[in-house]
Amino acid sequence: MSASGEAAGGAVAVRPRARAAHPESRAARIGRLVARGPLNILLIVIAVLWLVPTLGLLFTSLLPASEITTSGWWKVVGQPSIATFENYSALFDNRDIMDALWTTVQIAVGNTVLLVIVASLAGYAFAWLDFPGRDWLFVVVIGLLVVPLQVALIPIFSLYNDTGLFDTVLGLVLFHVAFGLPFGIFLMRNFFAGIPRDILESARIDGASEARIFVRLILPLGLPAIASLAIFQFLWTWNDLIVALTFGRDTQPLTVAIFSQTRQFGSNIDLIAPASFLSLAIPLVVFLAFQRYFVQGMLAGSVK
Amino acid sequence: MEAATVTRRRGGGRGRARLVPLLFLAPALIFLVVWVIYPTIWTIGRSFFDRDGGTFVWFDNYQEIFTTDTLLTAIRNNVIWVAVVPALVTAIGLIFAVLTERVRWSTAFKTAVFMPMAISLFAAGVIWRIMDEKDPAQGTVNAVIKVFDDAFGGGGAVTAAQSSTPQLTGSISSGFVLRTPLRAGDTAVLGLTAIPPDEIPRDAPDAQQPSAEAGAITGTVWRDFKPGGGRPGVVEPGEQGIGGATLELRDNGGGVVATTSSEPDGSFAFDDVGSGQFRVAIASSTFTTPFEGVSWLGEKLITPAVMIAYIWVWAGFAMVIIAAGLSAISREVLEAARTDGATEWQVFRRVTVPMLAPVLSVVFITMIINVLKVFDIILSVAPQSSQDDANVIALAMWRTSFGGVNDFGLGSAIAVFLFLLVIPVLALNIRRFKREEG
Structure with a gap:
């Protein structure tokens, strides 16, 4: 888990240093191990x-x-x-749980893709485009980092009821994107800002449009930060309970489906235990596979 | 660099230059305004209206926060959370980070401790709900306590017993006393029944009728029962002795003058008892009340129980951030301190911790924010019956607004209250950003 400091332009600037190799005698090493x-x-x-x-x-x-x-x-x-494995085969035959798993996948993947796009666009604007009020606007974004989502639950609940977004996957996706954005913009802007100015300037002098620079230059260079953000958002929304509980009734992701079972905890542990393990196994695999990016993102923006 | 080959020239006026940033920003701005900024303002306004939203009630909802019992419990619990958890998480993270630097398998260790970060707080709650089950046969925590209780808790092996004759009175919690006073040279027969079958070893020797000895009080404590029944109060072949029982010799006032313990066949003797009358008793320490399990999920311990689960999740976060900060500390400084004769503790206390102070404060502040918003894990660890006792502000907001009460006025006020609590951190973040950007 060597945390590279590249992505860290933000809250905690950390630069790992290579340790000097100490030539060590065998006796000294054994002594140290015993100690x-x-x-x-x-x-x-x-x-x-x-x-x-x-x-x-x-x-x-x-x-x-x-x-x-x-x-x-x-x-x-x-x-x-x-x-x-009988609990698991019963679980895979359970329509409600399998529907919930599919709902979870839709929410997590959908909102992760959308967030990465929106946050990268805005991050690039904040890092490399000049416009009036840029710094002021970015301060607002930083301020929004810590806003608890509780302040939006009631009005969005009413809004969704009026617009038909209540109890839909889309409604959940949009809400998650919005509350993932402050962190996403913060992360992308800080990473993009670390790209050497020369590279951008030469592309601009060559006449490339900003859209072209963004797609051909910024996104490929920004891949590590995009990976960090994507993993964060994926885990965050896969694991969400409160948003889905508020804006869904029949649109239930796994967490909500399991939660409705925990009301009579004990007798149905044969369902709760395997379902809970299923719900954590997938993010765990994602996490172990991309641990490096997860840690980078965390180091770069541990203010969320 | 790939894009450097792009040579096509494009024109663009001033209007265009204004438009391009807007196009890049527009999607984000729409999301932030519609889903975050506008709702926040709306919620602040809504908090001054009553439940139905029709009547302007000034600060009545805010007053209600501080006068309703369940909400006061929520605030009190949040205060406890903020006072305890961020400090503990930071301290544990620091200790783990420093210790793991000294072993070769630090990556494996970090992965093990960091892993719960990938698990939802909700699933983590389910995990700990199973860990915290009251029955030691099911709950891991109580099972571990039971192992220690059995090993070191003292007390005998017998968990239940009754006297076999009215001559012997008492219970396992007070001990059993023989009614008849005895003198030197007398014998005592102390029969017990209703002992769980597996609590007397299968190969325990049969009890023997005690034989009188001059100057001593002798006796037998035994299981006054054999397959088929046997006669109560009579030591018969096939009835086993109870070894290891603690016997007391009490004087007339009830004071204990001597103690002894029984042989494997249940026999015992008090030698040289002197003159006077005594009573023989089986001490309560012979018996043990089985460990019933600590009620972690009950109303008294629920908040500590949830905190343990939460710390289990977040310790890895603190450890990884602090470890990264640690690796940035100059080795030369640490080596120099050691060369100057500083002990490891002094190096830690006087060099490592001060140099890590900025990182430690980031972890600490991040944890304060997280703790103020704690929600899911309480829903999943705490059973319905103890959720009022485990309540916190974020949960109270949800339960008030959507959990059956459906009071949007009060719910909005609680949300705003929560928002006010994070404002100092919000200001701190902005100040730090401005300083860093110069």
């Missing part, structure tokens, strides 16, 4: 502590129906033979 034995053990214990809750959910979801309401997840560890 660090307790530290290693301590860190292993902490790492296991941090992994147990998630693994516990996985193992719980593998318990057979006869055990799941009475036993803990460690039963599967002690007796691996009782592990079963």
Whole structure:
């Protein structure tokens, strides 16, 4: 997880330094390892502590129906033979949950694509185009970074009821784009601002239009920042509960579908456990695959 | 560079130059105005009207925030959250970042701790709801406590018992006392029944009728039951002794003058008891009340329980940001401090922490913002019955507006109140930006 400082023009400027290689004798190294034995053990214990809750959910979801309401997840560890996928096959046959999964995918992908486009356009304008009130407007964007979305719930609820956007995927997508924008613009603008001026100037002198510069030059150079933003937004909307709970009734993403089950937590743990694991497995894979970009984005804009 | 090959020339007047930035900005501006700025202003206005929106009520809704019990609980809980969680998350992140720098597998460690960041706060809540189940057979946290309780909690192995004859009175929580006073040379037979089958070892020897000894009080404590029943109060073949029981010899006033413990066959003896009358008792420490599980999700502990889940999620965030800051600190400075004879603790306290101060404050402030907005994880960890006790401002806003009460006036006021709380951070961000941009 080497956090490259390239994307960091924002809140925390961090530049990792290469450590000087210390030539070390074998004896010295063994001595050091022995001295660090307790530290290693301590860190292993902490790492296991941090992994147990998630693994516990996985193992719980593998318990057979006869055990799941009475036993803990460690039963599967002690007796691996009782592990079963029957909860998952029931889950995949569950229409409501599968519909919810599809809704989640639509919301997360749709709004991520839209946000990346809108935020890149605005980020470029803030970084490289001259217009009156530019700095003032960017200060407003920074101010909007911390606005809690609660302030918009009631008026947008009324607006959606009046316009037919209530209970639609589009309504949820648009709301997520709007509240992802301050961070998105902030991230893109700071990254684009780090592109050397010469490259842009020479393209302009050559007569390229701003649209052409944006598509052919800025977007390819901005890919790392775009990746960061896309992962952030994907995870953020995949994991959203409050927005979907407010603006949807039948349009339910996974989180809302599971939430409606938790009202009678206990008896239906055979549904809640595998559904929860399903809902976290996909962002987890995305996260592990693109961890580097996630960390870069976080370092560049840890004010959200 | 690819675009440098673009040589086509284009004209463009002043009007065009004005138009281009607008085209780039327009989509973003529409989103921000329609979905963020206009609604914020609307909500501020709405907060001065009553529930139906028809009557202007000045600050009545704001007054209601500070006079309604559930809302006051929400504010109090948010104060606790802000006081506890950002500091803990930052401290844990700092400790992890510093420690993990010294091991070779730091990447694996960071991934393990950082991983919950990918999980929704809602799913994290479900995870911890399962972890926090009250029954130690299901809840991981209570299961771990039970292991320690069983190992170090003291008490005997017997969890339930009754006396087999009216001669012996009491219960497992007070201990059992033999009614008849005894003197030196007497014997005591202490029969117990209703002991769970697996709590006496299968191979425990049979109990023996105690034999009297001069100057001593002897006796037997045993399971006064065998398959088929047996006669109460009589030591019979096939009835097992209870080893390891704690016996007390009490004087007339009830004071304990001697204690002993029984042999595997249940026999015991108090030697040299002297003159006078005594009573023999089975001490309550012989018995143990089983660990029932801590009620993490009950009304008393629900807020700490949710906080633990939340810290589990966010510690990785703090660790990664701080670790990045740490790697930017000059090695030479640290080495110089060490060469000057500073201990590791002094280096940490006097060099590392001060140099990390800007990063630590960013993490701390970010966490304050996050904590003020905490919502989903409370809905998923707290059962319906304890949600009033776990309430926070963001949740109260939602429940007031959409959770059945549907009071948009009060809901708007709570939203504005939440907004006011983040304004200092908003101002801080703008100031920092202006300073950085010079």
